[in-house]
């Protein structure tokens with residue numbers, strides 16, 4: 027049996043770092059949204075006990091450093107799958123830019139956990155899958171559950187909020203990547219100069235008013251992560267009719283929210299002079315999804 031899973035990327039409609047914890051992690055307030063950019067993760071069983079990884083993007087590690095690999099190991103331990111039955115091949119068709127603030131690695135990890143639950147017939151609940159996911163990365167439970175969610179704690183405490191209305195999202199990933207760990211160190215060093223209106227955003231999300239939500243997009247990482255030309259990219263989004271624009275995660279991806287597709291595409295066309303990684307997509311109201319099961 028072969029399982030193919032769509033592993034969706036996310037954006038942050040709101041990202042606030044509330045405090046640094048004594049364990050070195052940070053308490054966050056995030057409103058996260060799954061979007062229609064996805065990696066395709068195919069998992070099948072093979073002879074032996076090896077976790078074999080294949081990926082069509084050259085910079086991605088193909089060993090235990092890969093989040094997909096870690097996810098498989100964590101699943102096998104938690105689901106008590108015996109070592110001789112652990113031979114699998116994971117193939118990742120990478121479309122989500124990496125080190126981009128779009129949770130590309132976490133999405134792959136989530137997809138592997140969901141696929142293995144099906145492949146091994148373990149029947150674990152979504153809650154149990156999220157608990158396994160949280161062991162390998164704070165964004166993995168979000169990528170399993172998906173849609174529009176409030177994420178607190180280090181990102182693993184999820185609450186359902188009202189889904190984002192139909193809209194179009196234009197994204198641009200500048201040529202360089204941002205290391206999330208280093209981004210948090212910057213926060214530890216410099217702190218934030220301003221706290222976003224998290225509750226105002228929560229109210230806007232619950233009222234499903236797209237214009238209000240878009241006018242409140244905010245990400246504290248923008249206060250200390252330098253993304254060259256970010257101002258111009260946001261200007262291009264707005265000039266083409268974006269209701270709002272913001273950076274996602276620890277960056278550097280910048281996105282804009284549009285009511286109509288033509289405007290989103292016009293912004294994308296103009297943004298191509300800044301980077302080759304420009305996308306137009308729509309919100310998705312689910313986490314990673316099994317697309318095909320080949321018997």
Ligand code: ATP
Nearest residue numbers: 092093124125126127128129130131132134206275
């Ligand atoms: P987040 O928004 O959760 O901070 P990100 O989009 O900034 O995530 P990722 O795409 O998850 O970052 O990649 C961060 C690093 O993790 C990459 O530089 C890469 O070396 C490593 N990595 C490990 N596994 C994967 C994977 N399956 N896909 C992408 N990157 C991976």
